[in-house]
Amino acid sequence: MRILLSILILLTSFPVFAEEILDTNSLKITNAWARATIGDVNTSAVYMTITNTTNEPKTIVAVKTSVAEVNEIHSTMKQNGVMQMRSIGSITIPANDTIELKPGGLHIMLMQLYKKLKVSENIFVELKMTDGKKAVVEAAIKHPY
Numbered sequence: 001m002r003i004l005l006s007i008l009i010l011l012t013s014f015p016v017f018a019e020e021i022l023d024t025n026s027l028k029i030t031n032a033w034a035r036a037t038i039g040d041v042n043t044s045a046v047y048m049t050i051t052n053t054t055n056e057p058k059t060i061v062a063v064k065t066s067v068a069e070v071n072e073i074h075s076t077m078k079q080n081g082v083m084q085m086r087s088i089g090s091i092t093i094p095a096n097d098t099i100e101l102k103p104g105g106l107h108i109m110l111m112q113l114y115k116k117l118k119v120s121e122n123i124f125v126e127l128k129m130t131d132g133k134k135a136v137v138e139a140a141i142k143h144p145y
């Protein structure tokens, strides 16, 4: 009886839990796309426009896809005349503001891809925020040119 009760509690608490972690309201994400791979290159990047529709800053602390072993938030900066990327731990979108992830700037770096990314296919990208909430966005695979 005790076991049955535990199972019941687990079952009934699950929907609440799911609601807590999925956040579809605070971030509005548009124009999400991933760079198609060329030849044997096994890295790619994802770009998107993210609008924070709330009155408080939102911070993305982790990113995940099902197509790459390593998924990181990167920034691009010019150092000694050379464009260099580096991994940054998080991105904060100020309250009621929009940031753009784009070629030559902020991006989600995909490394050690499990498969080639082909034009007209889609991938799903999960963004995890400091409060534990997640946003899932579908990104179309495109050529950058």
Ligand SMILES: [Cu+2]
Pocket: 045, 074, 075, 085, 086, 107, 108, 109
């Ligand atoms: Cu990068």
